[in-house]
Amino acid sequence: MAGKPFAVGRGTWWRIGLPLVAAGLLVVHLAWENGPRREAAAVSRPGECGKGAARQAGEPGVSREMTVGSYGTDNLPRMQGKPTFKVRLTVSPGPDRHALTLRTPLTGAVTVQVHAGRGGGLLAGARGLTARVDEPMYEAGTAPSAAGTVRVAEGDFLHLVVELPDAAVCPGVAMGDLVSRDPGGNDAADLTVVTVVLVDRASGVRMEAQTGVV
Numbered sequence: 001m002a003g004k005p006f007a008v009g010r011g012t013w014w015r016i017g018l019p020l021v022a023a024g025l026l027v028v029h030l031a032w033e034n035g036p037r038r039e040a041a042a043v044s045r046p047g048e049c050g051k052g053a054a055r056q057a058g059e060p061g062v063s064r065e066m067t068v069g070s071y072g073t074d075n076l077p078r079m080q081g082k083p084t085f086k087v088r089l090t091v092s093p094g095p096d097r098h099a100l101t102l103r104t105p106l107t108g109a110v111t112v113q114v115h116a117g118r119g120g121g122l123l124a125g126a127r128g129l130t131a132r133v134d135e136p137m138y139e140a141g142t143a144p145s146a147a148g149t150v151r152v153a154e155g156d157f158l159h160l161v162v163e164l165p166d167a168a169v170c171p172g173v174a175m176g177d178l179v180s181r182d183p184g185g186n187d188a189a190d191l192t193v194v195t196v197v198l199v200d201r202a203s204g205v206r207m208e209a210q211t212g213v214v
Helices: 010-034 036-042
Strands: 066-074 084-091 100-104 106-115 122-133 148-152 158-164 193-200 205-211
Touching (some): 066 193, 066 205, 084 193, 106 158
Antiparallel strands (some): 066 084, 100 148, 106 122, 122 158, 193 205
């Protein structure tokens, strides 16, 4: 006599399905925790909107081993027309030529402030940002690992990129304003002033850079 065909009961489905659902929720939670949305929620704005003068270039605290290579808005990564603001940094051993050892990515290590030109107030800012290896700045196959430890010796340059989250922009300010309040002008004094502070506590490294005319 043939036995009954095997069938999974409702109770069995619960025992199998619940762990799978829990595992799926854990993956989503980790992706949220480590993704850009989590970083945007974790940052806070250094300074009050519309107030506070930018540091003058050359004042104490500006490090010669880090420079702002470029900054500006970019809407290509999201492909939805919504611009993002990125700051690209170049790190080198500096005038003392001592090699630097940094971890990548530099999670929560960066503070960015954007002030209006001609001594204007704060347009945007955030602390707790992450600097990542700027892979497009390297030739194919030469970029350092995105995660690990990078040693920057004499003659080497480490290229990093930092993205400013939407929440960092002050009320009433558009992403395009972070480049210039007068995009049609040719006066460098109209350009915004971008100040970046990078602190890698694990390596004991602190660097600061600024661009613009104050």
